Every structure is written in C-alpha cells, then in structure tokens.
Amino acid sequence: MSTVTEYKKKDFVSDQEVRWCPGCGDYAILAGVQQVFAGLGVAKEDFAVISGIGCSSRFPYYMNTYGFHTIHGRAPAVASGVKIANPELDVWVITGDGDALSIGGNHLIHAMRRNLNIKVLLFNNRIYGLTKGQYSPTTSPGLVTASSPYGSLDQPFNPIAVALGANASFVARTVDTQPKHLKEVLKAAHAHKGFAFIEILQNCVIFNDKVFDHIVDRSVRDDRQVDLRDGAPMVFGKELDKGVRFADNGIELCAADEASNWDAAEATSADAMRLCQGSETAEIPVPIGIFKAIERPVLEEEIHAQIAATTEKLGEGTLESLLNAGETWDID
Amino acid sequence: MSTVTEYKKKDFVSDQEVRWCPGCGDYAILAGVQQVFAGLGVAKEDFAVISGIGCSSRFPYYMNTYGFHTIHGRAPAVASGVKIANPELDVWVITGDGDALSIGGNHLIHAMRRNLNIKVLLFNNRIYGLTKGQYSPTTSPGLVTASSPYGSLDQPFNPIAVALGANASFVARTVDTQPKHLKEVLKAAHAHKGFAFIEILQNCVIFNDKVFDHIVDRSVRDDRQVDLRDGAPMVFGKELDKGVRFADNGIELCAADEASNWDAAEATSADAMRLCQGSETAEIPVPIGIFKAIERPVLEEEIHAQIAATTEKLGEGTLESLLNAGETWDID
Amino acid sequence: MTPTQEIPLQQVDDVVIRFAGDSGDGMQLTGNQFTNTSALMGNDIATFPDYPAEIRAPVGTVFGVSGFQVRFSSNDIHTPGDQPDVLVAMNPAALKVNLADLKEGGTLIVNTGNFGDRDLAKAHYDSNPLDNAEELADKYNYIAIDLNQATLDAVADCGLTNKQALRSKNLLALGMLYYAYSRPFDTTEKWLATKFSKKPEILDANLKALHAGAVIAENSEFFAIKYKVGSAPLAEGTYRNMGGNAALAMGLVAGTQLANLNLFYGSYPITPASDVLHALARYKNYGVTTFQAEDEIAAVCSAIGASWAGSLGVTGTSGPGLALKGEALGLSVMIEQPLIVVNVQRAGPSTGMPTKTEQSDLNQALYGRSGESPLPIVSCSSPGDCFEAAIEAVRIAVTYMTPVILLSDGYIGNGAEPFLIPDISSLPEIKNAFAEEGDTRKPFDRDPKTLARPWIKPGTPGLEHRVGGLEKAEGTGNVSYDAENHERMVLMREAKVAGIADSYKPLEVFGEESGDLVVLGWGSTYGAIRSAVERCHNKGMKVSQVHLRNIWPLPSDLKDVLSKFDKVVLPELNRGQLNRLIRAEYLIDTISLPKIQGKPYGGAELFAHFQKILNA
Amino acid sequence: MTPTQEIPLQQVDDVVIRFAGDSGDGMQLTGNQFTNTSALMGNDIATFPDYPAEIRAPVGTVFGVSGFQVRFSSNDIHTPGDQPDVLVAMNPAALKVNLADLKEGGTLIVNTGNFGDRDLAKAHYDSNPLDNAEELADKYNYIAIDLNQATLDAVADCGLTNKQALRSKNLLALGMLYYAYSRPFDTTEKWLATKFSKKPEILDANLKALHAGAVIAENSEFFAIKYKVGSAPLAEGTYRNMGGNAALAMGLVAGTQLANLNLFYGSYPITPASDVLHALARYKNYGVTTFQAEDEIAAVCSAIGASWAGSLGVTGTSGPGLALKGEALGLSVMIEQPLIVVNVQRAGPSTGMPTKTEQSDLNQALYGRSGESPLPIVSCSSPGDCFEAAIEAVRIAVTYMTPVILLSDGYIGNGAEPFLIPDISSLPEIKNAFAEEGDTRKPFDRDPKTLARPWIKPGTPGLEHRVGGLEKAEGTGNVSYDAENHERMVLMREAKVAGIADSYKPLEVFGEESGDLVVLGWGSTYGAIRSAVERCHNKGMKVSQVHLRNIWPLPSDLKDVLSKFDKVVLPELNRGQLNRLIRAEYLIDTISLPKIQGKPYGGAELFAHFQKILNA
Ligand SMILES: Cc1ncc(C[n+]2csc(CCOP(=O)(O)OP(=O)(O)O)c2C)c(N)n1
Ligand SMILES: Cc1ncc(C[n+]2csc(CCOP(=O)(O)OP(=O)(O)O)c2C)c(N)n1
Ligand code: SF4
Numbered sequence A, B: 001m002s003t004v005t006e007y008k009k010k011d012f013v014s015d016q017e018v019r020w021c022p023g024c025g026d027y028a029i030l031a032g033v034q035q036v037f038a039g040l041g042v043a044k045e046d047f048a049v050i051s052g053i054g055c056s057s058r059f060p061y062y063m064n065t066y067g068f069h070t071i072h073g074r075a076p077a078v079a080s081g082v083k084i085a086n087p088e089l090d091v092w093v094i095t096g097d098g099d100a101l102s103i104g105g106n107h108l109i110h111a112m113r114r115n116l117n118i119k120v121l122l123f124n125n126r127i128y129g130l131t132k133g134q135y136s137p138t139t140s141p142g143l144v145t146a147s148s149p150y151g152s153l154d155q156p157f158n159p160i161a162v163a164l165g166a167n168a169s170f171v172a173r174t175v176d177t178q179p180k181h182l183k184e185v186l187k188a189a190h191a192h193k194g195f196a197f198i199e200i201l202q203n204c205v206i207f208n209d210k211v212f213d214h215i216v217d218r219s220v221r222d223d224r225q226v227d228l229r230d231g232a233p234m235v236f237g238k239e240l241d242k243g244v245r246f247a248d249n250g251i252e253l254c255a256a257d258e259a260s261n262w263d264a265a266e267a268t269s270a271d272a273m274r275l276c277q278g279s280e281t282a283e284i285p286v287p288i289g290i291f292k293a294i295e296r297p298v299l300e301e302e303i304h305a306q307i308a309a310t311t312e313k314l315g316e317g318t319l320e321s322l323l324n325a326g327e328t329w330d331i332d
Numbered sequence C, D: 001m002t003p004t005q006e007i008p009l010q011q012v013d014d015v016v017i018r019f020a021g022d023s024g025d026g027m028q029l030t031g032n033q034f035t036n037t038s039a040l041m042g043n044d045i046a047t048f049p050d051y052p053a054e055i056r057a058p059v060g061t062v063f064g065v066s067g068f069q070v071r072f073s074s075n076d077i078h079t080p081g082d083q084p085d086v087l088v089a090m091n092p093a094a095l096k097v098n099l100a101d102l103k104e105g106g107t108l109i110v111n112t113g114n115f116g117d118r119d120l121a122k123a124h125y126d127s128n129p130l131d132n133a134e135e136l137a138d139k140y141n142y143i144a145i146d147l148n149q150a151t152l153d154a155v156a157d158c159g160l161t162n163k164q165a166l167r168s169k170n171l172l173a174l175g176m177l178y179y180a181y182s183r184p185f186d187t188t189e190k191w192l193a194t195k196f197s198k199k200p201e202i203l204d205a206n207l208k209a210l211h212a213g214a215v216i217a218e219n220s221e222f223f224a225i226k227y228k229v230g231s232a233p234l235a236e237g238t239y240r241n242m243g244g245n246a247a248l249a250m251g252l253v254a255g256t257q258l259a260n261l262n263l264f265y266g267s268y269p270i271t272p273a274s275d276v277l278h279a280l281a282r283y284k285n286y287g288v289t290t291f292q293a294e295d296e297i298a299a300v301c302s303a304i305g306a307s308w309a310g311s312l313g314v315t316g317t318s319g320p321g322l323a324l325k326g327e328a329l330g331l332s333v334m335i336e337q338p339l340i341v342v343n344v345q346r347a348g349p350s351t352g353m354p355t356k357t358e359q360s361d362l363n364q365a366l367y368g369r370s371g372e373s374p375l376p377i378v379s380c381s382s383p384g385d386c387f388e389a390a391i392e393a394v395r396i397a398v399t400y401m402t403p404v405i406l407l408s409d410g411y412i413g414n415g416a417e418p419f420l421i422p423d424i425s426s427l428p429e430i431k432n433a434f435a436e437e438g439d440t441r442k443p444f445d446r447d448p449k450t451l452a453r454p455w456i457k458p459g460t461p462g463l464e465h466r467v468g469g470l471e472k473a474e475g476t477g478n479v480s481y482d483a484e485n486h487e488r489m490v491l492m493r494e495a496k497v498a499g500i501a502d503s504y505k506p507l508e509v510f511g512e513e514s515g516d517l518v519v520l521g522w523g524s525t526y527g528a529i530r531s532a533v534e535r536c537h538n539k540g541m542k543v544s545q546v547h548l549r550n551i552w553p554l555p556s557d558l559k560d561v562l563s564k565f566d567k568v569v570l571p572e573l574n575r576g577q578l579n580r581l582i583r584a585e586y587l588i589d590t591i592s593l594p595k596i597q598g599k600p601y602g603g604a605e606l607f608a609h610f611q612k613i614l615n616a
C-alpha cells in the first residue's frame, strides 16, 4: 500500500454532521480515535471502520476513511470477511454494549477465538441508547428503564471477563473522558498483532447519565482506578502512593512499593479474571488499562499461508486446469 | 406437582428406536441420564428435555419425558421461555459443541449470565457429527476434516473458560465412558440452584474417533485426570498418590498430601480459569468434576417475585381494570 | 386566569395543528397535551408524531426536527389530516422542513428568538427566511414572536437559570393555541402537577408559561378570530385516548384474559415496536411476563418455549427483526402451537428509515420462511383498532394452534385516537384447549372442525411426548421421512390455515355493494381511504371501500365482493404487495397505487387518484 | 480374469439399477463406481443417491437404508429413471423400502445372508418375505444369494477378520452387475488401488470380491441374458462425470476466474449444501478462500464484508439457513454490492426432511426480506447445469452490483451426470468494474445502462466513503430520510434488477413454438419434464417445454412465449410457488402440478399428468 505523509486529526474528520446528543461521551472517543489514526503511519485509505447499529455505531460516518455501518450485532462478522479478503486493511470495529454483547455476542466471541487482526472498540454505556433507553447486558440490576419499569432483574456480563473466557489475545479498558489513557490504549491495541478488544466506559447523558461517575469522575478517579501496565506495579492514587497486590488467591490493598507487578502476558488470564470482577463500589480500585496481551496465531495470516503453501504445491489454478481436472473421456 | 413414586431407568426409556451410530458415546450418556432422572424424586411429567440440532440433539426422542427437539443452536433460548413460563418444570438442555458453541454461542452465554435454573449438557465430540464431519469451535488446529482438507486453522474455544467468562454459576466437566463420575456430576448439577453447565467429553466413532483417548482411555485415565471436588485436595493417580497445587500463580505437580484444596465457590473463578486451560498433552492432569458452584439470584425466581410484588401492590388485573385504566371521558 | 373574550368566536369543524421544533423542544409532549385536552372536550382526534432517528440530534439541524401533528374535529375523522391549518415552528430548521405543507391562509407561528445567524446556518439557510415578512404575511396569518424572550419574561420570578427557564417555551406556545382554539387548561395543569410534583419551581414555571401564552395571544390579537370546535358525533360510551402500540399491548392482554392464559412476551427492542414491550412490562399484575431477550431469535424462541409450557407466547419486532425470526417461525408452523408475532412495520429495506412508516413487510410475513409454511396474518387499521386486531390474533392462534403474524406499522403504532372502551361482553370468547391427564388423543390428532391439534403442556401426567422441527407422522407426531406422510402433513397444515377463513365475520363494504370502483386496503391506509371514499360519496361517485382485517387466508367472500365493481384499486405503502396476492388468487386486473415515501397517504391525495382512475 | 461369454448378449438402450443397503454397506460408493465406469464407456448417465438423515443408523433398520440409483443409457437421458430394472437389496430393510419400486420382470438380487430373525425383526417384518420365493420368482428375475458367505469365501486367504472381510460384499455385488452389463473393471480397480494404497490386504480383498462377483454371476447363470448398453449420442467433446454440488463449486470458481476476482466463500455446514463448502475448500490454488463461520448470519455477513473489500463474496446454505440470512440480504440489497447466496433446497418447513429434496424455497428467495428488496434469482436444472448457472450468477452479481440467489436442490446437488467440458472461449466475459484512484464518480452514481454503481474498494486512495443499511441519498450515498429520495431509490433498485432481463438470451422452447400445452418449469424438474415431453412428442402430442434459468426478473419474452399455447402447466416440487408468480405477473389461468413428497418427479408420472390435462 502507499506510503503515508503525516496526517492531522482533521484529515480524519468527515463532512458529515455529527448526530449524537450534546454531551454524549461518544464525541470524546471520536476525537481520540481521529487523533490516534492520524499518528499511526497508516494510509488513510487503508482504514476500514466497521460498525453495527446503535448510537455508537454511527461512528464510521464521522471518520474520513472507508466506513461500513452494517446491521445490528454483525460488525465482527463483516469485519472478519473484510480482513480475510484483504489483510492489508487496518480494520476497526465500533460497537456498543447492546450491539456487541446482546445481539452480537456470538460473533464477538468467535472473532476473539479466531484471533483475526481486528480492533474492536466497545462503547459501554450500559444502556441501549438508540432505541431510547432499555437495559442492556451490562446494565446493573435494579435500574429502572423503559423496558424495566419495576427495575431490571438481569445480572450483567462483565465484558472483560467475557473476553478473557473467549481467549481474546488483547483485552483492555479505558474511559471516554480520559483522552490520554484512551489514546495510549488505542495505540497499544494497534501495535498488538491479533485481535484487540477495548471496553470504553462511555457516558450516555440521556438515558444513563453519570453511570460511571463513581469511577471516572475527576474527584474520585485517582482513587477509584488502577491502570494496568504490563510489567509495572499496580499502583494508584493521586500520588501513586497506593498499591494493589495478589494475596491468598485474592486481591488486597497495600502500599505502593508492595504492589504486585502486572503481567498481561499470563496465558490463562487467571489474574486478569480475578482483577476484572471486583465490586465497583468496594475499596479496591477498578482496573483500567491492559488486562491481557498475548501472542498467538493470527487467523488471516494462517489462511493466506495455507493458500500460499497449497498453491506452491499444486501450482496456480487456471480455467484450463479447473475444467480438465479429474477423470475424463472423449466422445467423438 | 404430583408426588413421585420411585422410578426405574426403564421408565425413562421412550418407544423410539435410537439412531446413533453403533459405538457412539451418546449411548452411554443416555443411559446415565435415564438412571439419574429415575432417582431425582421428580415426577416424570415434570421433566422438559430440550435440544437443538445435531446427533446429540436427538436425545429428547429417546427420553420418555416431555421433549422438544428445536432448531439449531436455539435450545437455551427456548428453554429460557419454558422455565420462565413454568418454573416448576425440571428443564434440561441437550446440545453439541456445534449447536451450543457455534451457532448457539450467544444464547448459551446469555442463559449463563441470567442464571436461570436450567441444566445444560454439552456433548463435546469436537466435530459436527450430523453434517458429516466438519471441524467445530472445539476442534484442535490441524485436524483434516471435510471442510478443512488441508487442516483446520481455527483456534478452539475452551468450553469451561467460556462458561467462566460468562459467569455461569455451576460449571463442570465429565466423560461419556465414566458413568459413575457422569452420574455424580449430573446429580450435583441438579442439586445446584441456578444454571448448570456440564461439558461431557464424548467420542464420535465416525468422524473424530478417539479424540479424547489421551485423557480418557482406561490405560491413562488415572494419570491424566484430576477430579475437582469442592473442599477436597486435588489428588489423582490410581492410588490417589499424586497431587496438584497452585504455586507462583501457576500450577504444579506435587505429592498428594501437598495438593491444594479445591474451592469451587471462589467468586471470580480465577483458579478455575487457570486450571481449565492447561495443555492436554502436558504432564499436569486434565481437570474434570466441578470447576465452579456459586449461588446467585435465579432469574425466573426474581421475575416471579417481581410479578407477585407488583400484583400485591396494584391488585390482580382484570378485563375491567384493564379497559378502564387511565383518563377517560363519556359521550352520551 | 382565563382570558376574556373580546374577539369573534367562530365555530369550525376540523383543525390540523403541527408543532415542529428541535428534538429537545418538547414537541411530542406539547402535541400530546393538545391531543388529550381536545379528546376530553369530545373532539374526534387523530395524531401523527414524526420524530428523527437521532435521540437528541444536535440543536437546530434539519435532521433533528421533531414534529407532532394533531387533528381535532367535530366530525368523525380518519386521518391526522393532509395540510396543517397551523404550523408552530420553533426554529429555522423546523420552518424549513414544514413550511411547504402549511395550508395557504393558515396560521404560521414562528419563534423568532431562534433565528440568529448560527441557527440559520445550522438549518442551511443562506438568508433569513423571515426577512420576507411581507410575503409570509400575504400567504399566511403570520405570527412572528420571540418565544424565548416571552418565556424568560413569563417565568422571571421562578428562580430558574435561563437554560431551565427556556424549557417552558413549548408550554407558552401551547397556551397560545389553547387560547385560539378555546381549550381549557385543566388537563395540562393536572398532568404538569403530577409530572413535576417533586420539582415545584419547574411546575410553577411551566404553569406560568402556559398561561402567559394565552395572555399574549389575547393581548397581541395575533388571532383575528378565536375558534371553537364542537364535540364530534362519536358513538355513545366511555372513551380514552389511545396510542396504537398501547392499544396493541392492551389487546394482547385482553386476549389472554379472555382465553384464560398467561401472556409471555419475549422481545428485543426495535423502533417502532419497542413501546409494545414497554407497555406490556407494566402489566405485571395481569399475568404478563416480559422477557427482553438477547436478540430477535432468542425472543421468538423464548416465546415458542413459553407456549410449549402453556402460556401464550408472543414476540414483537419490526421488519429486520422479523427477518431474523423466519427460521423459528418455521419451527412454530411445524409444531403447531399458538404464537403471535407482532410486526410494527417501518420503512425498509435493511435498516432503511427506522422512524418512518411503510407497509412493505407483507411479502415477508406471507413468505419469509423456508418450505411450505403457511400461517395466518392479521392486520391493524388504526391506533384504536390495534386493540381488536390483537384480540383477533389471540383468537386465531389459540383456536387453531398456529403462529399468527399481526401487522401494524409506525404510523398507527405511534399515532393516537379516541378509543371507545368496549363492553366486555362484546369481546369474543376464546377457548384454550389444553389436554388434561387421561386425554386419549394423540399429540397430532386433530379437531375435525378446526384441524387444530391438542395443546398438551409439560407437567401433564401421562401425556409425555416429543415435538420438534422434523416432519412428523400424522397422529403420533413421531419423526417421519415417509413421502406420502409428508405430502399429507403439508396439505393438512395448509388446510388448517385455509379453514380459518370460515371463522371470519362477513366483509363490510363501505358504500354501495356494487359500483365503478372498489378500494381494497389493509392496515394503516384505512383512515386515508375512508376520508377519500367519503369525499367520493359527497361528490356522488360510485366508489366503495373494503378493508381487510385478515390478510391470510383471504376472506372467502372477497372475490365475490370485488367482482361487483368495474375497477379494483389497491393503495399500499409499498410497491404493490397485496396487489400481487390478489392478482395471483383471483386473476383480476387490479390497479395498484403504490406509495413508498416513508409517510402515510393523505385523504386528498387518494381522492385525486380515485378521480383520475374513474376519469381514465 | 474376464469371464468367458457363454450366454446370449443383448443390446439394450436404457437400464436403471438401484443399490440399497445399510448406511454402512457402502451403497453410495458402489453406485458411484458403477456410474463412473458407465460414464467412461460413453453411456449417458444420471444418478439419484438417497441416504438417511442418520450418519450410521443402527444396522438393519428401515430408516437406516441407504440407496443409490444409477441410470445408464445409449440415449440422451434426463432423469435417473422412474422404476429400477435391477434392485440390489443387501438386507430386509432395504428390500422393504425399495421392492415396491422395482419394475415387474426386473432383476431382484437379495443378500440372503442378512435375513436372520434379528435382521427381520429390525426391519419390522413379521415373517420372512423370502419365504414366498415362488411369488418373487414369478414377478421378478429373483436372485437369492448369500453375499456374506460368498464374500467370506472369496477373500478367505486375505488374512482379514470376518468383520473386515464382510466389508467387501458390496464389491462382490458390483462384480455381478459388471458381468451382467458387460462393464470393464479397470476404472474400479484403479480407484481401489489409490484408495487402499496403504492397506494392501484390504485392496486385495476388494479386488478379489469384485472379480468373484463376476465369476459367480457367470457360473450360476443368474442372468439368463447378458446385456450391452451402447454409448450415447452425446455431443462430441471431452466429458467428466460431475455431481451437482461439485459443478456448482466449479462454476463459482470459473466465474470468478472470468471476472478476475478472488472468491470468498463464507458458509456454515448444512445438508445438502455442505459439499459445496467441501469442494471449494480444495480450490485454494484458485484464489479461493473458504471461511467456516459460526452460523449462517456470520457466513453471509463475512461474504458481504469480503465483497466490500473487493473479493466476490459467496455464501451457501439450505432453506432454514437462508431464513437466517434474510436480514443481511436486505443490507446487501441496500449497499448494492455483488454477493451470491447459494441455496441447495431441501424438504421443509423447519428442519423438515433434511436429506430429501424440494423446491419450496422459491417464495423465500423472492420475498424473505423486510421492505422492498428485490434481487435476481438464478436456478440450476441438472447436476451438470449447476456449472453454467453458477457462472450466470457471477455474471449478474458483478455486472449489476447486486446480491443474487442461486437455487439448486438436494436432488441435483447430490445427483451426477456426464458433463461436457466447455470450451473456455464459450464462457461469458464478465467485467468487474472497480473504481480506480482518480475516478470521479460518486459512490452511488450509476452506469446508465445497467444502473450499477461503481465498486469502490477500501484501499483505493481518494475515494473514501461510507456505506450502510440506512436509506441513502442518490449519488453520494449519504444517509437520507427524505421522502422523495426514498421513493426514487426504491424505484431505482427495482429498475436495476428489472433491467437484468435485458441481458438474457432468448428463451428456448423445446418442441413447437405453439401448441396445446406448454410445460413451464424451473430447477431440478428439468429432466423429468424433458423426458415426459419427449414422450409426448413421440405420441404426436403438441406439448412443448420452457425451462427457466432466470426466475427473477422473469424473461421479457416469457409472456409472449406462453401465450402461444392453449394451456400452461407448471410442475413444481412445492405447492405452486412459481405458479403464483406467473399468475400475478401475467394473469394467465395456469395449471399447477404440485408435488411435495421429498422426492423428484419421474418422467412417466409427468407424462401421465400431461395426458390427463390434454384429455380434460
Ligand atoms: C435486528 C435489529 N434489532 C434491533 C434493532 C434496534 N436497535 C438498534 S440499536 C439497538 C441497541 C443499541 O444499544 P448499544 O449497542 O448499546 O448502542 P448505543 O446506542 O447505546 O450506543 C437496538 C436494540 C436493530 N436496529 N436491528
Ligand atoms: C440453521 C441450521 N444450520 C445448519 C444446520 C446443519 N447442522 C445440523 S447439526 C449441525 C452441527 C452439529 O454439530 P454438534 O452440535 O457438535 O452435534 P453432533 O452432531 O456433533 O452431536 C449442523 C451444522 C441446521 N440444521 N440448521
Ligand atoms: S442517547 Fe446516549 S449514547 Fe445515544 S447519542 Fe444520546 S447521549 Fe449518546
């Protein structure tokens, strides 16, 4: 593909009017992605941004790249076809908690399992935005919504745990309103060879306003989040003076210098599993950052290698060889 | 529901001819289930056995209970409706690795998340049997099948890990040819209040013969399996003289008396996650038994409690009250 | 504070008002208030909400315009009207989108407070359209008023921020129209009091704005005449204002009550069907369970499971969701158990225009499954009619042990009209035929009249058996690959569905039994066709109307009824889907009137078509 | 060891043999060997494999019977024949299921070695049907032989266990028939040598059994006459034996080669379509990628993605799987990109009878999507014809930028016939119209002739744009909720598909251009109709045949062609789905001949129908 001149963020801004509610967390994510794309050294025409249906899934319209606003829940399946057909494309999937985890759950976990080199950004606002506010598979029990007038009864998924169970090779979490962290995580995802899953905590001002405030609000953020960085100790707090460590097969708070080192490459993801499922209201901080990053075979590479090997062995097929294969006889 | 006289296995044998291949592992599972059902103290008419499509999914025809052979992948969704509509039924889902994890993956993980009191038996033969032998989402890479003439490239799911990621409240594994273990696990699943997921390693003599022999063959079984029992040490070997323990966030072999105790109730399932993903060919034995058993709210109970509470508050609705609710006016 | 009357009061029959503004301007709410007030005054009413796909599109954009049209009348009316008599435009975008529809000589109320340069730019106006005030005044009763400022003034002492205060401007506009059309305030006052019971300062501001609107209207003499619209000659009885989706939900509940069944509604949200889920979720004390499934397939499958377990399983969706349910519908046809699939249609194909209406899923309802899988189709003709149609769907599903598709659409689902609360005794009897312990019928034995099989639910001792999607042997229901059995079963399922037509009431013809033209319609075109046909009658044209409640199987008397007219015309909000069916069935050279613009037919529009056809 | 000829050798034209036994008895393999050998001898051939749903049903059961019928002829034939001349029944169940079909006077070979009490019980025989040997001998050339024992004897010195040895009994039966019909052994010998190259003792046993069969047949004088079937008057050229699913796969590959595209096949296994996936998985050196998706939805979506990325996306399935693809097909209609959906139909509804054939998905193909979503439908008429049909599907998809449904069915998918290898120069040109950097067309600008939009693939600099399932503005393809635009786009998509008919070759009428009766067919009924019509011609009846390659849009000359006949009859393996379409389109009072038994029409059966219709 072509070589790339430096881009500016604005090169990735399309001519379409943005149609999210004023104050929606999606704006910040859009800006972050546009900035990151500008700096990846990838030619603009080589980005393929693919989404399902939902507020979040309108994203491709606002990106001045190739974009495909598919149907509800199916973006990972479409993206799989795109990536296998043309591995040179830089394929990004934009999806919501309903799109990805409700109707699209199966495609998502299968894409994770197969480890295609695709990046999936899940905008988790714990609600169905576009259809006007029904509870989603990440909604906390008790929430009164349009479809749960007496309070939702469903137990939610933990998106990170689902991804670990499905053996996604890169699993991370970031926040709409933390642009620096967001961009770092996106860059790491891009650098990862294989499937990358990024949960982005996103605020829906209309139907689930402030749902993450107890974790992400400026006033509590430093004490309520611990940023997982591979090989680094799990420290947090404004002064990075607090730590988290594994002990007795559990997690506990500790001083910064006693914090366990985070190992994102641990193959079974057991520790990631332990970390991601803490209570959001307990004193142990909520982990963001990179839960997992391991290398394993990338499907589209394997496919094309097998094609190459077979072609090498059998020779390139032609119409001639196609028609005349097998046992034939002549009538004359 | 009615009180129950003691049943014999034959009471659960239907009048339909069994149509599996001679030697298929499904026969042994059928016999085990019939025996277990006979002893559960549940009236015959209260069993609802529901399946998708596949060799395994023909199971309901052979059970002399109410049975529903639905469509491919959808049994958990049908079963959810059955259980919510009539919580008094004892609902069992029979499915295969293709049915449950390929086309039906999403329904399965959502049923797990919701924690309906349903028992799911997944017959894992790592192949699509009924459609004549294509690789499935549990097939090991490299296998030559009808649809992978040059070897399958897909990385498989680990069904136990998927279930842990989706937060199933009961997760177990057993083996077609180990009737005692099979029956114990089925009984434990039945005793569990909530969703129970049981992976059953099952041999398909036609398309994937002996795929589990390195784990389940009589000659290696004792050394290649460790049975997870809640609260008991993880020991194995013919003389139960070998053990497994957690160490340094990994797993290692040890003497029986140094084996770690197994805790199936650990809420984050981190240890279960670590255990379930070992290599099948390494020296650490493959765990069977109960990986996880925790209590959490059961959806159909919550639903009916909410209905009861609302009815208590608003009074039982009648046609009268239905029609005349809201603001009305008279024309005369 | 009721304004005194100084200006002339004129009686009119029929008024159409359209409120248009930003999604955030509260236009739906304003329209609903006007509707409820008018309904309680005894007017006949019809409404047409038309809102954008975006939840809250950026302020001032053309695609963010939200409209609500209400028609109120002293006559019996059938549509929300063609051209509005009054247009309220809260900003330039609203003006741009709606002005062309306003009747010449109608009243145009424009909120000049939102016509700054940025507002104009957002609506892609090059110059301010209000600059041509004279032109506007020539053409309309043009009322330019800064509603923003007026609202700020009116609520100045409520202690609100400007932003909060401005939220009441819709009520100020409403007050103006209440004045002009002599509406009482009490309904809206009561509603506000409940809604803002915990926010007294907001309540106060809203009340002040509402009354200020009336005062301004009076003092400014914006309206040269005040209008009065008498009450409509509706049938005697008790009424309530009823939206289509709410009526449909109520009909489903009523149907299950009549059949002595619990209702299980498995659904996945989708516009414009979600409101059925929302409505049913509130009926917990009526034996209703709602299950928000992970997708449409799980939704229909859960409903199939619930029916198997002995509830009435219902699922609801819109077009693309119906496509996903096709495979499971085949299963339902095969196992012959009650199931209702509600499809509130929207404009397709694919995601299409989700907030716009269409009737283009009829083909899918008829044929969107593999194999020969006939099932009955029932359709709703107006918001209130959704109630009766839903009961009919329940009757058929339960009586004939069959899945039923119930077709509504966004236009009637979101619309509203006065609903005459029926006598309970007038509702049909519906018998659920559960097999009891000791029943000796085999699972696929059939009722000789309906050809329905028994409904045997798990938990019934002694009747254990298996069902499934494979072809089954007559009687036992065991799996069968026998060639003749398959043909017999296909024919049996076909005959069972065909036989449902025997249970229909005779078709009603509106107008003469024979004539030059019969208009055959289905679904939401009912009102527009009725208006147009009434107009034809007024002009002495020999035009009649036949409107289908049951689309499949077609009524047995339909062919006969149609044959008495020279021409058969079918207006549809699609490319002629019913038309194709009628042609194939009866080999009549029908005239199709397709319209596929995401919006309903108007009465005048159809009248013009009919005239042209008759003159051709 | 070729048996010497002592008994008379008679020339016959046309022979039908049916092999029937347990699923494990190797009947499919035996049939295939007979087929290949006969094909290589220059006979025309047609086959009909008919196997159970069970992979390996318990031995000896009726539902476990596997059958393979092969017809070979010195004439040009079109079906695998109605009644077999020879039936080989390997066990009681096979006899039970098949005997009724055997022609009176035909040859019945029964393996008496499998008629023990347990075998009889498994087939639910109360008494041994062979006890009436005389009756059998009266009616048939009845050959009772213990094939088990004969095989054990024949391979006694191969060092096999009894169980292994018995596996060769099918070859012994084959040898008998090779003798009776004067077939050479070399094709089968070669095949065995390859297959068992690593198991010499098995190879040896099989060869011994094959030859022993011939010897036994000769020595026993089981056959009073030996037959010879001359080579058929097939067109000159090189032939290969070709199964339908294999031909379809080959056609897809050829089509993409012609269009200079890579082929991406996303599929989920389902009977009887899986073999297309299996075949394509072997074409890796032809630029073919196969992707076994997690379900049918993912399969079609991956294909849509691949097309977007610049490959030809194809997906394949059978009825219930097509239902699942409906929503995505709507998307494909909306974004107007090439896509092929192969549907190898099976008997429905629902899971139905997966291994039986039917043509009952035509309605679903036409209408199984929400909204107005027309797309072209191409159909295959015979196993070999699948090749050409697939190329036609590629041509239409690529030329018109549209999804195409390609209909085959289990009967032709699993059947086989000699296939004349075409001249490459006779294959159509197909032009892929990718937009290149610098192209100034907008994404939804259209080719004035085809109305196709440009194919712009990601990776092309400067042409970045967005597509999706929402309605789009003419030209730009940006999202549009505009009423008039929607109607224009709906009409445009309709017109584009309708215009495809302009590219068809003129219809061929087999028989006179006018007459008493025209038989209009589509798909796999081709052969049976052709046989029946040939028979009509032989009897001087004025019957002609028109068979559709393209079902939608219908050929523009079809109405005209049909109008030249008094009667139009449509035989279909469904309840009249094409019939309904033809009636709606042309308002002709057609005669539907529906058959829905999971099995194909026979020529004689149809001939009888035609005769009756003409005499009515
Ligand atoms: C097949 C189908 N079913 C349902 C819908 C309706 N629908 C559109 S978006 C959506 C959920 C959106 O939620 P989420 O993915 O969380 O996105 P958000 O709007 O919150 O960003 C639903 C149910 C649809 N478009 N298509
Ligand atoms: C919608 C649909 N797609 C595909 C199929 C074909 N099909 C039937 S069973 C099956 C897979 C069976 O595999 P598994 O669940 O592992 O069961 P097994 O036969 O191995 O027990 C498939 C693909 C189908 N019946 N329906
Ligand atoms: S509804 Fe919520 S998620 Fe959607 S655009 Fe508005 S704020 Fe954002």
Ligand code: SF4
Binding pocket: B019, B020, B021, B023, B024, B025, B026, B055, B056, B125, B129, B130, B203, B204, B205, B206, B207, D055, D056
């Ligand atoms: S194919 Fe395999 S799984 Fe299916 S019945 Fe036969 S042995 Fe069992």
Ligand SMILES: [Mg+2]
Binding pocket: A054, A096, A097, A098, A123, A124, A125, A126, A127, A128, A129, A136
């Ligand atoms: Mg969301």
Ligand SMILES: [Mg+2]
Binding pocket: B054, B096, B097, B098, B123, B124, B125, B126, B127, B128, B129, B136
């Ligand atoms: Mg399997």
